[in-house]
Amino acid sequence: MPVHNGYTVRRDPGERGLRRRRRTWSYLVLIGLAVFFLFPLVFMVVSSLKPDGQILSDVGGWRAFLPVGDIGLHNYAEVFDRVPVGRFLLNSVIVTVVIVVAGLLVNSMAGFAISRLRWTGRGVVLSVIIATLIVPFETIAVPMVYWVSQLPTLLFQNGRIEYDFGWLDSYQVQIIPFIANGFSIFLFTQYFSTIPTALDEAARIDGASWFTIYRKIVVPLSGPAFATVAILTFLPAWNQYLWPSMVVQDEKLRPVMVGMQYFFQDNTAWGEVMAYTSMITLPVLVVFLAFQRAFVSSVAASGIKE
Template sequence: MSVKHLKTLGWYLILMGIGYVFLFPLLFMLFSSLKPEQAIFADLYSIRAILPVGELSLDNYRNVFEKSNVSLYFLNSLFITGGTVILGLFVNSLLAFTLSRMAWSGQKVVLSVVIALMIIPLEAIVVPLLLLASKLPSIGWEQGMFVLKSSWLNTLHVQMLPFVANSFFIFLFYQFFRDIPKDFDEAAELDGATPFQVYRHILVPMSGPVFATVAILHFLLMWNQYIWPIMAVQGEDARPLMPGIQIFFGRQSSWGEIMAYASLVTLPVLAVFLMFQKKFVTSLAGAGIKG
């Protein structure tokens, strides 16, 4: 075997080792969710911990649905995350379009503000945001009729609307749109296209990779929300999955049931990434070439 082949084999072994480190927790979580608690601890220090061996069943998943309102939590998380991602793709990309493709007074100042907002963490504004949400009235549905509520707290939209616009995602769209030649815009404007038509019919079809990237990142951000839902939601009706796992953990559940709950939280994230992974990789590769 030549030196070149040995180096290639060495790199493959290193990459396999790194992949094992990342896959081990996922495999352990998934297969432990199918085992009784005694089998989990019996297999803990052997290769059996990450293999589908032994007495496997869906009893842990069945117990999760019986002991908690996980189906409602799942639907709430799906609605909150899906709605925020869809609105965010439109709002953030449209803001980036105005910053990168149109000329207007104060454009550079607004762009500077957007970049500056990227360094402010949620923890720094969560208390003022909570006070604001507690004062905003909203319309709710109770007992078959619409009622006016005195605040946004304990609602689904309080978990969505504050996170639709995101400075980091606006900047991602801005960077991608800026590298698309403006000749397309000028040709469309000569044909009588409005700015929104240029955005809708030219930039959006050409920007699939960045849309996929933002969709994945925004999905992860919203699906994993924990601090804000705990502060803004106290009732069961609007509670998402992530805060629900803390309540479920406090009910003296077995480790197999906890792993089953964690699997229900993790699998949708993997599914979304697999759906958009090609465009996601394309976007990262394109960013590396441009950089």
């Protein structure tokens, strides 16, 4: 029983029952929402185990969400026969990992400079960075294709370094335009602003440089922000479709999302489509489940300022 000012306070049994019922209903609602949002994933995985005819016949009922009937892994075998899944996955992993790692470094340093350093015009710079978020990528995609086709590049051929123009059909054209991100810089700026500046002043008195403060003080205290930016960078980098379709024609350099084209060229094999999407969705789920706690705490911390 709770004690208040030396007196034992008896709780009303009706109040305890009301709280218990509210908690029960809250859990039931949350479980119901979780099951509702899991339906598409369950349908995708279950359909990947069925032949096309059974997928279409089961769509109208609960059998669409149950692994019943003629099930097997034949669709997955057909996927590997139709497209170079391993190569597409490797390309996406390379592009995504480089974008995430380089983006964390570049965007966090930019956020540190805006939030911790004192220099004229930083508010204007932050406003311009935020303003870039309202520009749809589709509006600048075609001009970007022209500019990347004119950029210089170095080629290593036959043991010699050769100079050429054009980034098309390369890894860098899929990586470099997406390293800097306005929202990531804004999120880092907001989160870094919550760290007491007294730590910076104490470190400066001890002779630490700004980069040392960034590396040894701010970064270790900003794990949730880094996890959030990693997730928010990983998802669009992994799901890129429009840009690689425009700048990459070499099959050896295509990412997984461009590989979806292969399943809609002739007769659509829905079982193979579901098998392919199941395989390329798995890394996204693994990354999100690994960082979900840090993601939630960072969003809550970066959105509230005292």
